[in-house]
Amino acid sequence: MWLADALMRLAGSGAGHESISEAQLRSLVAASRMIDGEERRIIDEVLAAGARHVREVMVPRTDVVFLDTALPLAAADSLTRTARYSRFPVIDGSHDDVVGFVHLRDLLIRPEPDGTGTVGELAREIKRLPAGKRILSALSEMRREGHHLAVVVDEYGGTAGIVTLEDLIEELIGEITDEYDVAPDPAPADGAMPAEVDGRLNLADFAELTGIELPAGPYETVAGFLMARLGRLPGVGDETHLDSWRLVVVAVEGRRVARVALMAPAAGGRIALD
Incomplete structure (x- = not known):
């Protein structure tokens, strides 16, 4: 109940309470002896999601x-x-x-x-x-x-x-x-890189799933990143490079990128950004 009240105040919607900042809430969590490590992790995830x-x-x-x-x-x-x-x-x-x-x-x-x-x-x-x-x-x-x-x-x-x-x-x-x-895409075993991702995956979820942070831009999804990088509507087989990975369009639905494959380059090198 304490956390729920604090989150509502963070959102500026707690009845009869003035809103508090995220930094203030984090300080309250850090000072509390009633919250264990797992609970702190959950609170961090909630705060991160709430910033979206x-x-x-x-x-x-x-x-x-x-x-x-x-x-x-x-x-x-x-x-x-x-x-x-x-x-x-x-x-x-x-x-x-x-x-x-x-x-x-x-x-x-x-x-x-x-x-x-x-x-x-x-x-x-x-x-x-x-x-x-x-x-x-x-x-x-x-x-x-x-x-x-x-x-x-x-x-x-x-x-x-x-x-x-x-x-x-x-x-x-x-x-x-x-x-x-x-059914969602199955999670890769032992933290391995997934072979493919949904083009609608947002940037935060993509980073969490793959460990790859796409550069910020006027887009919210992997498909949007590819469109911005290519400068046109992507088609099957189109690709772009990011660090040591190739992002390849493997399926398109209408004008939308449906599936994107993640491929490591051949051994022996690092691919520069386009």
């Missing part, structure tokens, strides 16, 4: 299933039954004009499922979050207001993606999986 922004954990708009307000309910039924999601943003003609969302049960469990209505008739209010909002602050705000889904808005007012309460919580406590989640 919503744009780093959101589902990008290219991976979101949108439903148009004019879509007949019968058509929406068949579309959503095959999806792995339970909540769907509702748009009015454009992905940048999100007017609400519908839950799967709204579509499948209706008093009179005659199929003559439209998705827009069932749309609920949806929350909006700026892409640059901190994770801890966003989590606190969504919990306080009772929202499970939010549209992430970029600096131009367009839709960058969506984020769920589960996405934010997972950044603090680790992955929450259920029977509908896609």
Whole structure:
């Protein structure tokens, strides 16, 4: 309870408390005799995750299933039954004009499922979050207001993606999986370098998984790094070098880099940066 209160104060959302800085919280943790080594490690991870922004954990708009307000309910039924999601943003003609969302049960469990209505008739209010909002602050705000889904808005007012309460919580406590989640990439044995990674992997997770820190830039993911380095849309077989590693595009979905292979160069040398 003490930690939860301190974290909410760090996010500036503790009722009746003034916010505290991360340095102050770390000092409190260091001075406490009630927190053991493992608990300190967890707190460090929470603080590190809390420093990230919503744009780093959101589902990008290219991976979101949108439903148009004019879509007949019968058509929406068949579309959503095959999806792995339970909540769907509702748009009015454009992905940048999100007017609400519908839950799967709204579509499948209706008093009179005659199929003559439209998705827009069932749309609920949806929350909006700026892409640059901190994770801890966003989590606190969504919990306080009772929202499970939010549209992430970029600096131009367009839709960058969506984020769920589960996405934010997972950044603090680790992955929450259920029977509908896609199985994550297996962790390499004994800390070995993975052969491939998902192109959507954000920079912090990539560094944690591989030990390779990609240079900061106008991107949040491995795919974004490759696009910036190449200066164009990557294709299968495109590659770039980073220190002694080659990052090679091995799969593309549409215009997005789906999988990236990590390859060490042949013995006998170090490859310079491009």
